[in-house]
Amino acid sequence: MTLDTIMKCAFSYQGNHQADRYFQSYLQAIRDLNNLVFSRIRNAFYQKDFIYRLTPEGRWNHRACQLAHQHTDQVIKLRKAQLQEEGELEKVRSKRHLDFLDILLFAQRENGNSLSDKDLHAEVDTFMFEGHDTTASGISWILxxxxxxxxxxxxxxxxxxxxxxxxxxxxxxxxxxxxxxxxxxxxxxxxxxxxxxxxxxxxxxxxxxxxxxxxxxxxxxxxxxxxxxxxxxxxxxxxxxxxxxxxxxxxxxxxxxxxxxxxxxxxxxxxxxxxxxxxxxxxxxxxxxxxxxxxxxxxxxxxxxxxxxxxxxxxxxxx
Incomplete structure (x- = not known):
């Protein structure tokens, strides 16, 4: 539910992630990364990247990262395609409040040198992860x-x-x-x-x-x-x-x-x-x-x- 919320409010995405098998793989990847990062912090041998990549956990972490990035890539690609539709760009510009992804895309469009694709993806990754997993934890513990x-x-x-x-x-x-x-x-x-x-x-x-x-x-x-x-x-x-x-x-x-x-x-x-x-x-x-x-x-x-x-x-x- 919290993923649906952040996707709708910050990324103009309408959908039901709870019923979508593709997004379930993203949620599982986030759960895996949650555990793997903590496990890595506690293991002195895992601190060097080249060693960590050779371990089963390191390979698991790499796969989970790829899945998570594929999800954000898809969201960005979809929104860019929507903004290229005739009349859609001006329609979004005229909105009283732009959502987070639109602000980033307009910033990149107007001054591409100041916001690279890598920067854009990093911002979206952070908002998407921190915008759903933390609130899901908060709601659960509050209830x-x-x-x-x-x-x-x-x-x-x-x-x-x-x-x-x-x-x-x-x-x-x-x-x-x-x-x-x-x-x-x-x-x-x-x-x-x-x-x-x-x-x-x-x-x-x-x-x-x-x-x-x-x-x-x-x-x-x-x-x-x-x-x-x-x-x-x-x-x-x-x-x-x-x-x-x-x-x-x-x-x-x-x-x-x-x-x-x-x-x-x-x-x-x-x-x-x-x-x-x-x-x-x-x-x-x-x-x-x-x-x-x-x-x-x-x-x-x-x-x-x-x-x-x-x-x-x-x-x-x-x-």
């Missing part, structure tokens, strides 16, 4: 958190019903009228950050209060999962407590980083938050969620936070 805390789930449902209970379609204005649901979403993102960690290369030397220092160019791995579960930063960190994000609450600006922070934070964080709100609101409006006590999810670190055994919920349709 699990609400399923295991029925009192908060019900309070969110009552808030949502007050806006949409008469059958109204959800609108932009509604997204700013869900304060408690938003608090619960943020608390679930604290407990289960979709991207559990990132790497950053130091642009200048840094010295810590205890006197230790790191040089410029050093690669630092930052664990958001550890930060969000640190009792010195968040009292009783394992407790699901949405009041941590009440409007009158205060915390350090970098205590909560589900979308990273600083100049390299997530470019799509506002889009992602809106998508999370819509998915949660429409789900709770239609279903009551309960956990499966026999299948408790086990968080496992990857590029995107996964569960070793899946996330299993019982859904009861509301009348």
């Amino acid at each position: 699990y958190a609400l399923a295991t805390h029925p009192e908060h789930q019900q309070r969110c449902r009552e808030e949502i019903q007050s806006l949409l209970g008469d059958g109204a379609s959800i609108t932009w204005d509604h997204l700013d009228q869900l304060p408690y649901t938003t608090m619960c979403i943020k608390e679930a993102l604290r407990l289960y950050p979709p991207v559990p960690g990132v790497g950053r290369e130091l642009s200048k030397p840094i010295t810590f209060p205890d006197g230790r220092s790191l040089p410029k160019g050093f690669l630092v791995l930052l664990s958001f999962y550890a930060l969000h579960h640190n009792p010195k930063v968040w009292p009783n960190p394992e407790v699901f407590d949405p009041s941590r994000f009440a409007p009158d609450s205060s915390r350090h600006s970098h205590a909560f980083l589900p979308f990273s922070g600083g100049a390299r934070n997530c470019i799509g964080k506002q889009f992602a938050m809106n998508e999370l709100k819509v998915a949660v609101a429409l789900t709770l409006l239609r279903f009551e969620l309960a956990p499966d006590p026999l299948k408790v999810p086990v968080p496992t670190p990857r590029i995107v936070l996964m569960s070793k055994n899946g996330i299993h919920l019982h859904l009861r349709k509301l009348l």
Whole structure:
């Protein structure tokens, strides 16, 4: 569903990826890469490219990369062909808001030297991967958190019903009228950050209060999962407590980083938050969620936070 969403909103692509066998191979390639990249990071022998390419995992990684790139190549090729149709280019130019791929293609058309095909493909690869896999993880863990805390789930449902209970379609204005649901979403993102960690290369030397220092160019791995579960930063960190994000609450600006922070934070964080709100609101409006006590999810670190055994919920349709 999240792949359908990012494809429609960012790439002008209309379709149903859940029923398309070709796109299922792309999703499987992304799942494989999620596991393979993490496996490579943890293996000292895999750090050199020429060695890694000779291993079974390295060859598997190469095939998965090819599949993922074929998908983005197809999307770009299709959109370029559409823009060459008579009248389509001016029709798109006149739109009030261009989507992401159209902006890139127009930039390349107007100044081809500044945006190569390689640059274009890299941007599309990033948006497509980060635009669906992270939000899929976020939605799944949020629904699990609400399923295991029925009192908060019900309070969110009552808030949502007050806006949409008469059958109204959800609108932009509604997204700013869900304060408690938003608090619960943020608390679930604290407990289960979709991207559990990132790497950053130091642009200048840094010295810590205890006197230790790191040089410029050093690669630092930052664990958001550890930060969000640190009792010195968040009292009783394992407790699901949405009041941590009440409007009158205060915390350090970098205590909560589900979308990273600083100049390299997530470019799509506002889009992602809106998508999370819509998915949660429409789900709770239609279903009551309960956990499966026999299948408790086990968080496992990857590029995107996964569960070793899946996330299993019982859904009861509301009348």
